[in-house]
Amino acid sequence: MFRAKPEQSMTQQSSNETIIAQGVKVEGDFHSQGDVVIDGEVSGSIETTQALIIGESARIKADVIAKNAVVAGEVKGNIRASDRLELLATSVVEGDVETANLSIASGARVNGKITMGEVEKAE
């Protein structure tokens, strides 16, 4: 009567999350409406209306537009984060940075212009 219901699989991945892991290369204009995690290589442009996480092993040669971004890897291109940008200690950014809120960890390298204030959101 009070038997537990069979466990439903709750591990079904969020249908809009994109993961580009090591061993994969993306070339071109990458657009997403969901969260994006990058540990591989990307060249071209990256745009998401949600969060973007660039891992330590990521190699990006692209302009980046996101709502929130956390960078731990290498980015050669401009970064525009409308809400918040976090540059971790291992990050290397060669390009201009534009964001409303910025956090830079000790050890992070930025070679470019930093602009802070109201930023246009990604479409």
Next chain:
Amino acid sequence: MYCYLYDEFIQGNKRYERELLDIENRLTDLGIAGKISRLALFRNAEEMIRDEIDRGVKTVVVLGNDDTIRKVLDVISESKIVLGLIPIGPKNELARLLGIPNGVEACDVLSARRIEQIDVGTINGRKFITGVRVPDFRAELMCNDGKYRVVPTSRADLEIQNLADVCNPCDGMLSANIHSSVRKGWGPFARHEQTNSVLPFQFLAIRSDKPISLYADGEEMQGTRFDIGIEAMILKVITGKSRVFI
């Protein structure tokens, strides 16, 4: 009105004789017995189903395995009737994902008629339910009308999923999973690590210079160009409580 479609391999096979008898008795007890159609070598499954639909059949129940479902998937999803399964014998992965037990126990699931509408994938015009597998993937994926392309930089397998343990078949999206083996470290200390890339998509193309083999719902296809898409919520299927999706 139910129509039961018996696959060729279960007919006249002594191994399944007793099980079939139990199933037929159980269906009669539950009051859902119906017309029995039997697949045979020179009988076209799609034509048989079209004839039954013209006679007013609203539910086609397949007795067989994943191969049997492949034979009838195109016509059932196009005609918007309900698909039921009574899995018999081995190779019943789809039934497991839909939460349908093997043999006579499936009759009770049928009787409960818990109907779900699920997405169906298409590859070069051919439909699939579970997914597409490309072992040793050396081609490129063209996504978003060719706006960007994805290529593996190391040895990789590609798996495109619609209905799987970790993939929801009701979200109008397919998921391309690239399982790569990445070499880390150097010299004698080098080791291979598995990584997994996930790309949700609605349309995607596989392009290769050399012909490649892939398996859509377990059936082999060969070619250099494959266009993969999704038809959202077109298949009505009877599922059990223990199905893998919510």
